Amino acid sequence: MPALLSLPTNIYTFNQQNTTAQVLLLQALPLEEKAVKQLLDFASVNVPNSLGHVCAARATPDVHPGAIAPVGSIVATTEDLVIPAAIGTDINCGMRLLTTGLSHDEVNEQKSSIIAQLKRVLLQDERNIPVTPQSFQTLFDEGIAAWIAALPQQGLWQHVNFKRLLAKINQISEQSLITTDSKYAPEAFFESRNIIRPASLGTVGSGNHFVELQIVDKILDRHLAYQMGLKKNAIVIMIHTGSRDVGFYIGNRWQDKAKALWPVNEKYPTSGLFGLADENAQNYLQAMGVAARYAWINRIVITELIRKELMAIFKHDNSQLIVDISHNIILPEHGMNIHRKGATPANNGEIVLIPGSMGDYSYVALGKGNPDWLWSCSHGAGRAERRQSMRSKKVASDKVDLPWQCITLKEERLREEAPAAYKPITPVIEAQENAGLIQPVVKLKPWITFKA
Secondary structure: OOEEEEOOOOEEEEEEOOEEEEEEOOOOOOOOHHHHHHHHHHHOOEOOOOOOEEEEEEEEEEEEOOOOOOEEEEEEEEOOEEOHHHOOOOOOOEEEEEEEEEEHHHHHOOHHHHHHHHHHHHOOOOOOOOEOHHHHHHHHHOOHHHHHHOOOOOHHHHHOOHHHHHHOHHHEOOHHHOOOOHHHOOHHHHOOOOOEOOOOOOOOOOOOOEEEEEEEEEEOOHHHHHHHOOOOOEEEEEEEEOOHHHHHHHHHHHHHHHHHOOOOOOOOOOOOOOOEEHHHHHHHHHHHHHHHHHHHHHHHHHHHHHHHHHHHHHOOOOOEEEEEEEOEEEEEEOOEEEEEEOEEEOOOOOEEEEOOOOOOOEEEEEEOOOHHHOOEEEOOOOEOOOHHHHOOOOOOOOOOOOOOEEEEOOHHHHHHOOHHHEOOHHHHHHHHHHOOOEEEEEEEEEEEEEEO
């Protein structure tokens, strides 16, 4: 473990070869050496012959090792430097929360119907989502509103309340900070066809991604909960997914490009991490923006699929979007490029979502804009055990009489994503509340979780 310099209350400062990084943590939570090493590696990234540099590196209490970058990390660089590997291929993975206008008592009577209908569209690919090359062109060159206006009036789109959809675009946080150019998008989106049906659009994805029906369990701030439209025992829906194959395409391509653009007369960094500087950095941000916008429309499509099925069951739809917020993205903020890998923007007064495991609580909170923690907070509880180690363990299945239920087509997902694989959410929340990163507003209890 790199040398520990100081130990303020819950804040650990680490140093390695004149590079420092800080981790916010309650002493009760574990801290893996590999996660600290990964964080320090990112804090030391630079590009030869460029003035770009890392300004600060932080980690939230859910921090744990990732494939390259630690999950639960925030790295701020100057505006002329980006680190593509800091967010990898799951670009703009994020959370979306919507109310349903339904109480638990109402929906519990229709639980079997809800499971059957949502399983069909979310896990069994029974959906009809037509889009056009023109709509993708407008998405990447103009924005989400232009994409909505260019959609064909068939398939799913015949059932959509477009007035509500357009009115709630401003609930998608930070979208105005993204710039894009369609030239960086996959060519398949612009084929000479009237209708395109991308295989990944409207899909949740594997791993820790999910769609979860939750019950408002406890109101922690009545005034703020009222403003958000959250009432005790109400059913809300949390969606966690990202840019799917588009993010994979762009993330891999630009990590390779960062390596290829490294000055030929300079040694590769020992960490294997390559930054992009100046014009190359700006080009990457535009390419990343393509994947970011695809992730946003992916979450929009999933929302509309769910609304359509609930409408068929309950004959009315009073659902409203509360927030859509990213946690795997680079955003130009406060004169820097802030890289968040499994960390959530938590600007002052901004709604944030912090889920636990599928057997633990999730929280809706307000950010407090803490500059010491780069205006960020955690994106969840964080893994306590890797997926590989969980595969050989026995865990409670969805057939056990538990207050929550997981619906999946893959039995191994019940082991990989079992509650025991994650840290408890309460100390993660408490550490951030105590440090002035967030103000918890509502506590949500899991009811039905869908995992691919």
